[in-house]
Amino acid sequence: MxxxxxxxxxxxxxxxxxxxxxxxxxxxxxxxxxxxxxxxxxxxxxxxxxxxxxxxxxxxxxxxxxxxxxxxxxxxxxxxxxxxxxxxxxxxxxxxxxxxxxxxxxxTSDAHEWFRAALAAGPGSPERERYLFREGRGEGGAEPPNNWDSVFGGPAWTRVEDGQWYLHLFDSTQPDLNWRHxxxxxxxxxxxxxxxxxxxxxxxxxxxxxxxxxxxxxxxxxxxxxxxxxxxxxxxxxxxxxxxxxxxxxxxxxxxxxxxxxxxxxxxxxxxxxxxxxxxxxxxxxxxxxxxxxxxxxxxxxxxxxxxxxxxxxxxxxxxxxxxxxxxxxxxxxxxxxxxxxxxxxxxxxxxxxxxxxxxxxxxxxxxxxxxxxxxxxxxxxxxxxxxxxxxxxxxxxxxxxxxxxxxxxxxxxxxxxxxxxxxxxxxxxxxxxxxxxxxxxxxxxxxxxxxxxxxxxxxxTFATSAGDHVEVIPQGGDVLMFRRGPVTVVLNCGTEPAALPAGDVLMASGPLEGQLPPDTAAWIG
Missing domain, CATH: 3.20.20.80 (Glycosidases)
Structure with missing residues (x-):
């Protein structure tokens, strides 16, 4: 199929x-x-x-x-x-x-032509509106505009030579775009x-x-x-x-x-x-x-x-x-x-x-x-x-x-x-x-x-597009996961002891079975 x-x-x-x-x-x-x-x-x-x-x-x-x-x-x-x-x-x-x-x-990268133009144009320019430039807080604007952190660690703001700050939720070389522009x-x-x-x-x-x-x-x-x-x-x-x-x-x-x-x-x-x-x-x-x-x-x-x-x-x-x-x-x-x-x-x-x-x-x-x-x-x-x-x-x-x-x-x-x-x-x-x-x-x-x-x-x-989207999780208790999707039953043993296999033909297994489902093993049963 x-x-x-x-x-x-x-x-x-x-x-x-x-x-x-x-x-x-x-x-x-x-x-x-x-x-x-x-x-x-x-x-x-x-x-x-x-x-x-x-x-x-x-x-x-x-x-x-x-x-x-x-x-x-x-x-x-x-x-x-x-x-x-x-x-x-x-x-x-x-x-x-x-x-x-x-x-x-x-x-973008800070090497993108837009960002280079923004740095060259200065505060209040249309070029800066494509990014998120802001004035800083505190005396002389020396503090970041808000308390946001970068995903990569440290503040999410970097200050440029003219005193404004730009937002980068990732690295300082990755200025965030202003999607309202x-x-x-x-x-x-x-x-x-x-x-x-x-x-x-x-x-x-x-x-x-x-x-x-x-x-x-x-x-x-x-x-x-x-x-x-x-x-x-x-x-x-x-x-x-x-x-x-x-x-x-x-x-x-x-x-x-x-x-x-x-x-x-x-x-x-x-x-x-x-x-x-x-x-x-x-x-x-x-x-x-x-x-x-x-x-x-x-x-x-x-x-x-x-x-x-x-x-x-x-x-x-x-x-x-x-x-x-x-x-x-x-x-x-x-x-x-x-x-x-x-x-x-x-x-x-x-x-x-x-x-x-x-x-x-x-x-x-x-x-x-x-x-x-x-x-x-x-x-x-x-x-x-x-x-x-x-x-x-x-x-x-x-x-x-x-x-x-x-x-x-x-x-x-x-x-x-x-x-x-x-x-x-x-x-x-x-x-x-x-x-x-x-x-x-x-x-x-x-x-x-x-x-x-x-x-x-x-x-x-053989079954990915024909088995349907419905999944029935079959309660087993303990450390065994079992679910059925169309004609395929899936069983996964997350425990430390062997588990019983459901009836049917083994279509695929992640490791040797020997009549039971060993720990840390899964199988497809048809």
């Missing part, structure tokens, strides 16, 4: 995230690039995914590895050229793969059209819950000063954070306009929001029928290793999305979080749990987003301070995100594991112990994690 042509391709897709710097190096400079991706596209086809999402490859100073964009309609020479982007799109489509590109609308909306509508005309199939929208801030830019109230709020969905008291910088109602008008642009193109073009919201209800607002097609659902990623936690994520997610008719998304790892093998304890147990959680996730309705290298069972790498490049590391001294961004190991017995044609270590050095985790080492081993992913994705195709 293949895909149902009447169902949009993105509704039940397996989408593979390519972190462009770390996937494959085509020119031997130690940094991944577009030609490197193009050369490895047959690998993704053979893996069994439906689409790839590529992190930003636009012109950028690379202070935040491409999420600081200087030109949204060109390719940074580090990664290739516009013709390389066209070649990648053409080859992907030849192989039956869709391509989603990253869009960064909350902020009409030219900002116009620019991004042009950017959407530029890439849609070149053939991209969708957009992953970075910080989709940002864009608008409360117009007053008032101080953020700390949680201790706020009363607990009654949440209708859970009917329990929870202290919601005061966030005047996030999830403002005006943002939804932007996505309504974008939806109208996407709908003008054939091929079911789509967008997916990276929206970190505080409630399932606020997340669902991003995927109302006239707005975005999908939104990342980080609840599965954030859940503890617990049958109860996973069950609550499933029921809560589906309940929140049902009123707006949206299909869910599921994800366990990405370029911003610790790899889930490590989160689940690392080593053999962490890998077993990772495979089990992945199998349960892949059976759920909606799209599953996979992060490059998870199909190899990669753990979070220990990156020496000399090799760290994440701006959050430099601002806070905390671990940062480099450990999940170490380049892919493709083959050979030592670094750079055929990452590119050169023999030197790539931009972040790879651990020598990855020799048995390479694609080459795992490809011919039926018990490898790579073989497991290939088989799971193959079997998933």
């Amino acid at each position: 293949g895909w149902n042509d009447q169902i949009e391709w993105w509704r039940h897709a397996a989408i593979y995230q390519v972190y462009v710097r770390s996937f494959a190096d085509g020119d031997g400079d130690g940094v991944g690039d577009l030609p490197g991706i193009t050369a490895r596209l047959p690998y993704l086809r053979d893996l069994g995914v439906d689409a790839l999402w590529i992190t930003p490859f636009y012109t950028s100073p690379q202070n935040d590895h491409g999420y600081d964009v200087a030109d949204y309609c060109d390719v940074d020479p580090l990664f290739g050229s516009l013709s390389d982007a066209d070649a990648l799109l053409d080859r992907a489509h030849e192989l039956g793969l869709k391509v989603i590109v990253d869009l960064v609308p909350n902020h 009409p030219e900002v909306a116009e620019m991004f509508e042009d950017v959407l059209t530029f890439w849609l005309d070149r053939g991209v199939d969708g957009f992953r929208v970075d910080v989709a819950h940002g864009l608008f801030k409360e117009e007053s830019l008032r101080d953020q109230l700390v949680d201790e000063d706020r009363p607990a709020t009654q949440l209708p969905s859970a009917m329990v008291e929870r202290r919601l954070r005061d966030e005047p910088m996030w999830d403002q109602p005006e943002v939804h008008d932007v996505y309504r306009r974008w939806r109208q642009i996407l709908d003008k193109y054939d091929g079911d073009r789509m967008d997916v929001a990276e929206a970190w919201t505080q409630t399932p209800e606020s997340l669902a607002r991003f995927v109302r029928p006239d707005e975005m097609h999908q939104s990342f659902n980080f609840a599965w990623l954030l859940a503890d290793w617990s049958a109860l936690a996973f069950a609550e994520v499933i029921t809560g997610t589906l309940a929140a999305l049902e009123p707006v008719g949206a299909t869910p998304t599921w994800v366990l790892s990405n370029h911003d979080v610790i790899r889930h093998v490590t989160r689940y304890g690392g080593g053999a147990q962490g890998l077993a749990r990772a495979r089990a959680a992945t199998l349960a996730m892949l059976a759920l309705p909606g799209s599953s987003y996979l992060y490059q290298g998870e199909e190899l069972g990669l753990e979070q790498a220990d990156v020496h301070p000399d090799h760290r490049q994440d701006p959050s590391w430099f601002r806070t001294g905390e671990e940062g995100r480099d450990g999940c961004r170490v380049p892919m190991p493709w083959g050979g017995q030592e670094p750079p594991f055929e990452f590119g044609p050169g023999s030197a270590q790539p931009w972040i050095p790879q651990p020598a112990e990855w020799a048995d985790r390479t694609v080459e080492a795992q490809a011919g081993d039926p018990g490898s994690t790579l073989s497991f992913y290939r088989e799971a994705l193959r079997v998933r195709r």
